[in-house]
Amino acid sequence: MTNLFTRIKNTIMADLNEALDQKEQKNPIALLNQYLRECELETEKVRKLVERQYSLKEGFTREYHQATQLAEKRKHQADVAKNAGEVELYTFAVQEQAQYEDRAIRLKEALEQASKQLLELEQKYEEMKHKLKDMNIRRLELMGRENISRAQHQINKVLDNSTYSDRSYSRFHEIEAYLDRIEHQVNSSYHRNTIDARIAQLEKEMKKEETAANL
Template sequence: MSLFTRIKNSIAADFHEALDKKEQKNPISMLNQYLRDCEKEVEKVRLLVERQNILKDEFQREIHQASQLAEKRKHQADIASKASESELHEFAVKEYQQYEERANQLKISLEKVSQDLTSLEQKYEGMKHKLKDMYIKRMELMGRENVARANHRVNKVLESNDGVQSSSRFTEMEGYLDRLEHQVNSSYRRHTIDARIAKIEKELSNEEKTHSLSS
């Protein structure tokens, strides 16, 4: 193995290793890149299908033109024969044979072009289906990645050192809400008791006044 080949292989290995690391770090990003590459390939095939269709149309036009010219020369050859114009008859017959041969050759080419077009269209449709499957796969992976990220965040909050602080904050908040509820209840009970006592005092005062007047 030459030095140049070893250097080239080493560079290629480093490049693929870098890609592998990038893929492990951000698989969705790499998948997006793969999808973009696939989209470009699908677009290339679409253009080839389009060109093949144009080529098929051109063959059909050439066949039609050659067939018309062949019929024209055949008719002219008949007229020249009836008029005993041997030179014109010979020329017309030769032209007829050439156009007829051209039309037959074009028909063979058209059949081949049509078969190739059918094959290309089938491959193109297959590529589109695969690309669609990859889009769906990306959606599935994104969904799983979201769940994984959420679970990772939850676990980090609840289990890590930072989670101890977060858990402590949750506990403090719960304690605060409990104290607040207790204060509200106490205030309610206190105001209720105060109202009841005030009512009793008023009733007692009225009774005393009534008793004094009656005495």
């Protein structure tokens, strides 16, 4: 039965890895974005742990100061009771003082441990933030290179007839021929209008000369 479960687990993991490989080959940037989102979630979890550790440290600090103050208070009360000859009060105050002092010792150790753990968490959190920032910068760099690669590929397809489809290339050829026709029409119209204007001017001048000769 164990071997069967192991084979099923291995089969599922193999299928999952194959699916991830196919996804990476199809769109590596999308997979990278997914990984970064997961890293952001993990970083956010650590941030919340840091905040919680802050709260714990503050709690230990409050309890430690309170226990210390109460121990001092009971010590003073024990001295007063002793001087007054109140044995019962003295005994009670001394016992209370000892309990508060023991509690203060435990709280001090817990506070030191919490402070140490908080420092470690803060360092890890800052390290994770820096790594996340660096990975985001690398993602932008990769996206820039991928974009240039795709753009260059499209440019090469357009400019290189051997790798571009006949239909798309013929479309460019049609546009070039159309521009040639327009240019020819414009040039012909320009020359025609120029010739007409010149001949009309010549006819006008000749008429003036004939009129002057007849006078």
